[in-house]
Amino acid sequence: MLRNVSLWSDGGFVGLDASSPKASYDIAIIGGGFSGLWSAFHLNKLDPSLKIAIFEAKSLGFGASGRNGGWASSEYPVYTGTLKKRIGDARTEQLFEALNCSIDEIGEFSRNYDDVGFVKSGSLYFARNQAQLRRLKGKVDGANALLSASEVSERLKVSGVVGGVFNPTCATINPFNLVKALATHLQKRGVSIFEGAWANPISGGVLVNSSLVKAPVVIQATEAFGAPGREFIPLYSLMVATEPLSDATWKEIGNAERFTFAENSHMINYAQRTTDNRIAIGGRGATYPFGSKLSESKESTAKVHETIRRLLKSWFPVLQDVNFTDSWGGAVAVTRNWEPYVQWRPHEGFARLGGYAGDGVTMSHLAAKILAHEILDMKNELRKLHFVNQKIRKWEPEPIRYLGVNTLVKLSGIADAEERITGRASLLNRVIEPLILR
Numbered sequence: 001m002l003r004n005v006s007l008w009s010d011g012g013f014v015g016l017d018a019s020s021p022k023a024s025y026d027i028a029i030i031g032g033g034f035s036g037l038w039s040a041f042h043l044n045k046l047d048p049s050l051k052i053a054i055f056e057a058k059s060l061g062f063g064a065s066g067r068n069g070g071w072a073s074s075e076y077p078v079y080t081g082t083l084k085k086r087i088g089d090a091r092t093e094q095l096f097e098a099l100n101c102s103i104d105e106i107g108e109f110s111r112n113y114d115d116v117g118f119v120k121s122g123s124l125y126f127a128r129n130q131a132q133l134r135r136l137k138g139k140v141d142g143a144n145a146l147l148s149a150s151e152v153s154e155r156l157k158v159s160g161v162v163g164g165v166f167n168p169t170c171a172t173i174n175p176f177n178l179v180k181a182l183a184t185h186l187q188k189r190g191v192s193i194f195e196g197a198w199a200n201p202i203s204g205g206v207l208v209n210s211s212l213v214k215a216p217v218v219i220q221a222t223e224a225f226g227a228p229g230r231e232f233i234p235l236y237s238l239m240v241a242t243e244p245l246s247d248a249t250w251k252e253i254g255n256a257e258r259f260t261f262a263e264n265s266h267m268i269n270y271a272q273r274t275t276d277n278r279i280a281i282g283g284r285g286a287t288y289p290f291g292s293k294l295s296e297s298k299e300s301t302a303k304v305h306e307t308i309r310r311l312l313k314s315w316f317p318v319l320q321d322v323n324f325t326d327s328w329g330g331a332v333a334v335t336r337n338w339e340p341y342v343q344w345r346p347h348e349g350f351a352r353l354g355g356y357a358g359d360g361v362t363m364s365h366l367a368a369k370i371l372a373h374e375i376l377d378m379k380n381e382l383r384k385l386h387f388v389n390q391k392i393r394k395w396e397p398e399p400i401r402y403l404g405v406n407t408l409v410k411l412s413g414i415a416d417a418e419e420r421i422t423g424r425a426s427l428l429n430r431v432i433e434p435l436i437l438r
């Protein structure tokens, strides 16, 4: 069975029963990541009599759900400023309330599963130059508190820090253990889960490894693995993990609380202190594959892994000689305007959810909850959120897409270098930002 090779999945095994699918179910779910598992969770909670089956082509958590940075945050793929322009302040606030509620519900669920390591101890974005700090100041609101350099250092001793913003709503998790916990929970509640089950939606059900399984409702929860066309592109996020660090080293770094942390650069990065005292850190920078064709080699782009290792050492010089034990990567799906999608077509019995970019840990819980209410046509204010049942804006055709996306990936790295040198907001970024539609 193909497994993901991330730090998290080491020794991880869900232990599914090996029976064959039945001839029919009420609901067939394609994809055994968070979207598929949470969809089953919410549907089962709303109507325990439903016969639900999940079909996973490889092994549960094989995709991004089993490989990610473990930030269960209220971050939404679209920048808050852009979102407010698109949908207004009130609806933006409603969305963040819904995301915060999902974080708490993930916490509630995880309470019975210690190894998920759920700790709601917030997230810290720090600035290492004045341009980063100015951008952070723009984020300050009721949820994001501005910290001075010394206030950041009391929490996390980052070299060259000039300030930061702390948000208390984010939680840290071990993502693969959350996948396992969900599978365990669902199996106990009678949901059937099949690994090695390649499934395709067809009229009236799904073809599973070429055999017909009937189901009046099919949910596609395959995120970056689905046929992209021009609706979303896969972007690669790569991660590395250090060996477990000694108590003495952690004393020099700080973060006894295990909050998540990141530098506020243009090039996305994210880190967490794991339950076994490593640092797991990720970042972007791998190039976009032509035609959105998934490519495993992108997951192990050596140059990007090395850049991430160097970034971590630049934050914490005490880690100069640390050993890195793991490196891996995975794809996230990004729509043209960075909005996720939750779609239900009752006349076709077909639903799909995804497009979370790098913010799917909490979003998948929320999207699945909305979808469950849509499918069962149950009253819930969340169904009014702006991205529900919206048409997906298409990406440009190739080769424009390939040239455009990869140019922007490169330029955001250059914009960071420009800000490091000048301490002023990157001029280059002024050109990039309107093109990203984020």
Ligand SMILES: Cc1cc2nc3c(=O)[nH]c(=O)nc-3n(C[C@H](O)[C@H](O)[C@H](O)COP(=O)(O)OP(=O)(O)OC[C@H]3O[C@@H](n4cnc5c(N)ncnc54)[C@H](O)[C@@H]3O)c2cc1C
Residues within 6 Å of the ligand: 030, 031, 032, 033, 034, 035, 036, 055, 056, 057, 058, 059, 060, 061, 062, 063, 064, 065, 066, 067, 068, 069, 070, 071, 072, 073, 197, 198, 199, 200, 221, 222, 223, 224, 225, 226, 237, 238, 239, 270, 282, 329, 330, 331, 332, 353, 354, 356, 357, 358, 359, 360, 361, 362, 363, 364
């Ligand atoms: C390295 C990395 C770091 C990240 N860090 C964070 C983070 O810290 N916080 C955050 O919020 N988000 C993060 N993300 C994003 C987040 O992990 C994803 O948005 C989320 O896990 C998506 O869940 P999913 O179930 O929709 O997709 P996936 O987890 O990708 O699951 C899709 C599943 O569908 C299966 N599948 C595909 N085709 C078929 C088929 N035909 N039949 C059956 N099964 C099929 C795949 O094998 C896969 O297991 C990160 C992503 C990556 C790659």
